[in-house]
Amino acid sequence: MADDGLVPGIGASGPARRTLLIASAAALPVLLTACRGVEALGTPPPPPTDVDTLRNAIEHEAALVASYAALTAAGGSAAPGSQAGAPGSQAGAAGGRAATALAVVLGDHRQHLAQLKSRLVEPAGHSSPAAGAATGRGGALETIAELEQAEQAASDRLIAQLAGLPPTLAQLFASIAASEATHVPYLKAARRGR
C-alpha cells in the first residue's frame, strides 16, 4: 500500500494519507530526510512492509474478535456437546464452561486488537483496516473447533511475519502469537468440559 507508507513528501499521497508505525526505528531516518527538501529524496525507500504487516495483523485480529463476539452472543451453542440451553444438565455445565472460555478469549483478542491498533496512526477519515474485516477474511467462524484452528493459524502467521519488524512490534507479535497458541488447549479443555 504505497499510499499508506512511510514516505512523507513523496508522491501524491501527501501528509493527509500517511500511515505511520509508532515506535518504528525505520521511520526516523525517513522523517529526518523529509526535512531536507526535495534534493534529499534520492532513491525511493523500500516498501513499508512493516506497516502492511501490522495492518494485516489488525485485520485478522478484528476478524477473530467478530467471530468470538458472534459465538459468545449465541451462547457458545455451536460447540459440540456444549449446548448452553440446558441448565443443570451435564451438557449445560459443559456449555457454561465453553461460554466462559469464549468470553475470556474474546477479552484477550480485544486487548490484542487494541494494542495492535495503537501501534498504527491513521489520519482522520482514513478507513480503519479493521473495517469490514469480520466478513473479509472468510466469514465468521461458527464453532469452537473452527476457532481453535484459526487460533493456531493466527499464531503461526504472526511468528512467520517477525522478520524486519521493529523490535518492540516483533515482541508484541510474539507475545500475541503465544497467547493465541494457548487459546487452543484452553478452548479444547472447555469444550470437553474440563
Added chain:
Amino acid sequence: MGMLDSSRRATAGAPSLLADRTGSADTSPAIAALQKALAAEQAAIYGYGVVGARLPQGSAEQAAATTDWVAHMRASDRLSALITARGATPVPAAVAYELPGPVQTAAAAKALAATLEDRVTEAYLAVVALPARSLRSFGAEQVRAAALRAQAWSGSVEAFPGL
C-alpha cells in the same frame, strides 16, 4: 527476574546468577539476550526438580514435569551452542536458587512451574527483539512453547505472555 533476582550460589563468595560471567569481551545485545535466556532456562531446570518432587509419584502431572524439564534442558543446550558460536562463554548455572516461597503441596508445585515458565517467556522476548532473523524466530518459538507450558500448569490464559 522475580524469583531469580535473589538467587545466589549456595557457596559463599559465589557470583550472582545474573552477573556477567561470560568471560568474553563480547557484550553485544545478542550475547546479552542469549545469556539472559540461558539463565532463565537454568533456573527452570532447577525449579522443575522441585516441582517434580512435590507432585504425586507416578502421576501424569509428574510425567508432564519431567517432559518440561527435558524441554528446558534441550533449550539450555541450544542456547549454550548459540552463545559459544558467537565466541562467548555460556553463563554457568548456579548450584541452588532461592525459591519464591515454600513449595510443600502439589498446588504450590504447579504454581511454581507456571511462574518458571513466565520467567522463561520474559527472557526469550529479549531474544525476539534481536534483528537477526534466525534468533528472532527461535526466540518467538520459545516464547510460545513456554506460554503453552505455563497454560498447561495454570489452566488459564493471558493476553500478553511475557510482556
